Amino acid sequence: MDKKESIDLYREMVIIRRLEERAAELYQQGKIGGFLHLYIGQEAVSAGISSVRQPQDRLITAYRDHGWAISAGIDPNAVMAELLGKVDGCSKGKGGSMHMADTELNFWGGHAIVGAHIPLAAGLALGDVYQGNDDAVTICMFGDGSTNIGFFHEGLNLSKVWNLPVLWVCENNQYGMGTAVDRASAVSEIRQKAEGYGMPNERIEGMDVMEVRKEVSRVLEKIRKEGGPYLLEIMTYRYRGHSMGDPERYRDKDEVKKWEEEDPIGIYRKELIAGKIATAKELDAVDEEAMKIVDDAEAFAKASPNPDKSTLFEDIYVEPTPVEYRGYALERESEGR
């Protein structure tokens, strides 16, 4: 990586962090509804993987997807607008926090049913194999919690039986909601589950973005060369609760503090300075720049209009299909009552 790329990667991680901190504030102010699952603490994973993902590599993830949306290249304005449910959001305000995607960027969401996107990922890879896109790898992200549900096992098995080029990546942030891995999973290392499917696997550390980058790059090239699936377990940690409504009774503050000392942004910052790639002053300027981008995203999202009422019935189907019931309130309105 040259200096610009190194600093871009730093900026990306800081944008994710600041945007999510802002989202938490907006959530508390009632500007963001529904669930809000923050990625804070895991930025090195999305930034590291995305920095080595090739344009032909499809990416699909679960509901903790803001970091992935930014790393995939979605404009922070569109991410923030989606969080606020506005028409300029990346899913036109119909998906919300958990359903962000941009197919132009080969980013296929943002899926909120635990583990359900795992068989979809096998299908994405099948699509590439079928169409002769030999150079493409599907990267499927999921949490440790989703490795205990059937979808995971059906998806892994199919990918091995059909020899599909999928990089299965477990982001092990050590808790499935509030339940620690060893209280929910029969094996303590998620990577062991790949053994049952005869699938190559390994566990790597996920707090140092350069480490993630290096390891994932190696594995992606291996899949490109040899074909077939591979499972990576990446050890990481989320500093915030599972979602904004999490009382966090399941872990103590010292544990969180210990991990915060290994903050992925802090680690990378130190590396950049120690390696004389950037000065503290330069990085401070990037921090300010990131803050400005987030300020702008908030302003953009707030200024973006709500989707028009007529969009309620848009995109249910691709083909023109009659709307059967408009709902009582809309019927009253259309009849002028």
Next chain:
Amino acid sequence: MTRMTMREAISKALWEEMERDERVFIQGEEVGLWGGTYAVTKGFYDHFGEKRVRDTPIAESAIVGSAIGAAMTGLRPVAELMTINFAFVAMDHIINEAAKLHYMFGGQFKLPLVIRAVSGGGRQLGATHSQTPDAIFAHFPGLKVVSPGTPADAKGLLKSAIRSDDPVLFIENATLYQTKGEVPDDEDYLEPLGKSKVQREGDDVTIVAYSKMVPAALKAADMLAGDGINAEVIDLRSLRPLDMDPIIASFKRTNRAVIAEEGWRSYGVGSEVSSRIYEMAFDYVDAPVKRVAQAEVPLPYNAELEQLALPQTEDIYHAAKEVLNG
């Protein structure tokens, strides 16, 4: 036109669409080497090869989920579920993914996907393998649910489903596979999705049916004709979207209706259709609408008990007589 069974009509539709479009492929349990558990895909594996006729593990979430993923990349998969009872194992992928992804991501994803499933009882398969839960799937906006009652419609509707850019659940009835009818030979013979069809004209009573209840309703109409009663038989063909136009037009003439379905009555297809008749044609009602449906029990294995629970031609006949006398 060629006279053929519904099984042959479905098979022909699949074969022609696979010949026509390289993006169409099929996957499911035993669709390949075995030739299909109901022999619908017999000969496909040898002709199209293992790339396009894909045997899967017995894992319905993987079958439907990977078909969704493949459809997202622009392919047009036809995923076969050996029976609709196994669709419950893939329920999340049918309901939470197939029916939602287009809308939920603001129209970005297209899912040109067909899920074929075999429904219906009457073969002594016991309670878990004999259900007709079609109405459940028709509950969800975003999914299209189609179920033919004649061989010709089976061909024309399946071809339309495969060419559709929307996810379609195509429900076949196992006990209809051997029924015969005239089927157009045209390789571009398409029946529109979401359109009901008058299968027999009449002015005295409207009988609404779909799938296996269509031949039953036509037989009942023959019996009624013997009594001097002209029944109109309307085949829904599609449960979502549901086309009420021919039904309301008919009801406004007959003022009396019977709705026949093989599934259970509570929260069923008949409930929906009769509700809409009352909403859309209340002033034309001369007698309460009657619903003919399955007895509300898990289907028993014993053949006599099973047939006792399933709706029969005679039930439709008697229900029609009752609404006429009512």
